[in-house]
Amino acid sequence: MSEVSGRFIGKSMLRKEDQRLLTGKGEFIADLKLPEMLHAAFVRSQIAHGRIKSVDLSRALASPGVVYAIAGPDLAKLLPPVPDTQLALPRKWTSRVQHKFLNPQQPLLAYDKVRHVGEAIAVILAESRYLAEDAAELVTVEIEPLPVVVDPELGLADGCPVLHEQYDTNLIGDFSVEKGNVELSLATAPHRLKRRFYHHRYAAIPMECRGVAAVHDTRTDSITIWSSCQVIHWLRREASTVLKLPEARIRSLALDVGGGFGVKGHVYPEDLLIPVLAREVGRPVKWIEDRHEHFMSSCHSRDQTHDVEVGFDDEGRLLAFRDEFIVDCGAWNPIGSGIAYNTAVHLPGPYKFDHFAVRSRIVVTNKVPNAPYRGAGRPEATFAMERVMDLIAAELGVDPAVVRMRNLIPLSEMPYRLGIPYRDGEPIVYDSGDYPESLRQALSAIGGLEAFRERQKAARAQGRFLGLGLGCYVEGTGVGPFESATVRIDPSGKIYLAGGACPQGQGMETIFSQIVADTWKVDPKDVVVALADTSVISIGFGTIASRSTVNLSGAIYNASEVLQKKVFAIAANILECSPVDLELRNGAVGLVGVPGRELPLAEIAQAARPGWDNERPEGVSAGLEETAYFEPPTVTWAYAMHAALIEVDAELGRIEIEKYVIVHDCGVVVNPMLVEGQIHGGAVQGLGGVLLEEMAYDSEGQLLVGSFMDYLVPGASDVPHMELKHLHFPSLLNPFGVKGVGEGSAIAPPVVIANAVCDALSHLKVEFNSTPIKPEQIARASWA
């Protein structure tokens, strides 16, 4: 293949997406209008756990504009629920990790029991959303309440109420991972400490809620599903099962998506129910989740309790780390082992130590299901390990920065074999990076450690409490199994790219144009990008897990490599030369070293056509289109060091973030401006999580949050200015040397703030080992 030079990769190009989004010409799912379209509204449970006795739809059906209504018990007769299945896990993983999983399947509407407040029981279709909501209010649901499970530890006790009665237990996942001999090492360690860490429940909260629309075409018996979704191929696969249609009769696509961050990264019951109803009533149906519904029906995240014991030496070097943690999974477990296993393998972080053991238990409770949100299990892991680093420091009276420096894997030991498998089953190898350098740069960006300690001392003498919080992590990015790309030379000479990735604001049309432009030596404006539509590429994976830049760029490379051979073969035939004498330049093929004589790609596309007068050499098939897959050998490891300088108002419990520094490495950067945007956004989500946001439940399983008045998302006044530093250790595992960046910056902020507050109040010897950290917690601690 032609050498890929970085003319556009690495450049902060302005986004292609902006034009439509800045002028109101974008199209989101709520904007979609189809002829004769009906609007859906759901009736949702107000009770956390109970048996459905009856659902009376008669008054709703008589309400103006109502066309159809159905409740769970009737739907279960019409469409028998999908039976529970085994979790699909890679064989390499299941043969290496001791595990046990149960996999209850959520029905499209609750029919026997409700298991959380917000679970859908019935759906109304009407001529407008106003009329559908009017009718939904007229539905009478009789539910016999059952005792609830809100505390996952109590959910494991004997005699506790059970959510999924077919299993007789609330424990639906249990696995262990270890290396070395943690028990022996703990027994002989010079120092030990034991703590419980809790990372509370909060959620992605994209500004656009979820939404689904569908239309059934009776002539071809095919269905089109629009969903505000990150995984449209997965949606099509599940729709195929539920609708009993071949995948070839289903098109699923996402329009502009107003943020995802993981919460739209799996298939929800509504994604499947709306197409079922559209076929049933013979009219298009659209459902747009409102904000109130979003809080109680879209997945929450985090919510883990860790019991950690560590052993360390007199220098603060970590010797052994043992963790038993519980994931409060909510009522269903849409993505199986994903979050919990992420947590387990990200616990060691960038540190070198030999003895590690972790046991994870996933417990169902009467809450909204728990699914990935930016970081997906890593913030919880990082919280535990990074608190441990500061606790070791406090125990020994050594600076936390010094303790970290002593434990970080040195550059000389990279690539570093961790000794446990990733969730793809491959042994974890931190492929590239300089972790100590990230700490050095962070400390220098805050003005130097000693200078800060001096300032802190002086301030404390005046009754002001300054604190430094550090937090670092490594992150497996670009997980497989694959992504797909179709590259085609359009008859106009433009390069068409279709890919299996699904954007929600990352700027993929721009960055993949840059990558294609460099691969084909064209201008990014001559690249046509089509994503998030099963009709443009038949096999695809989608956008979760900081994976799209890594996997789709690899697929672009693989497809282009094959296609360029063909382009050169045809061009050589026309130019009567050897393909090896040719190169790509300026949207054309030219002779190496002979300027001027160029054959435009448009002409080559014409020459490649099937039929009369084509100019293909013998043995070269017709058309200039290639589909290829990138199957990464395993994940590539991004990392970052975060540092915050804060001032705590001990009286009021308020925190002022004076400076927030992020030193990160995502390998080769395709578009620095967009990468910085990702980092800013993720970091603010992490800060919001620790300081403001909380999905609180009461003892009856009632969600205490129902609007933006009680669930506080950070506003512009809440956020500090962030200073970013970039390290660039290219990945060795993919053609462009890229690493994922989507999730990273949301991982560290919670523990950075916890460490900073502890540092500011170190004279009080208080520990912040759980989140959120709100003024009331700080004030309570400082008054005590």
Place this chain on the structure above:
Amino acid sequence: MAKTVEIHLKVNGKNYAGHCESRTLMADLLREHLNLTGTHIGCEHGVCGVCTILVNGEAVRSCIMLAAQAEGAEVTTIEGLSHQGQFHPVQKAFHENHALQCGFCTPGMLATVIDFLRTNASPTEAEVKEALSAVLCRCTGYQNIIKAVMAAAADMRGEKKLGALADV
């Protein structure tokens, strides 16, 4: 059927006369009746601000305003911000400073910023932050939006011209 009201208003320079239910929200009138779906709805209780539009030049949350309240008003939505193919300086600044990602809050941000700069042509960063607190954005972390507003303000004062909308 619910009671209907007659309504006359001017939207993006065009006169509109029609009927809607008296309970119809302004955001729904724009989106459903006038097909101006550039105005988005993020919370329906007047907190997130993504539905913000300009009513007689002032920023208003269209999800907690009844359409009937707009009788006789002049309304500008995101579809009406550019003139003769020229972007408003705030639109231009958002593009050049990467002040939007998913674009869902952008309509509300633009209306809020335009109203704010009308009342404060030379804001400090702190004032910008306070003004932007009227709209929630979940993607950007606000840093580039703040930058964009400062750039737009400078541009509108004639101090620092932004480039033409770059061809990408």
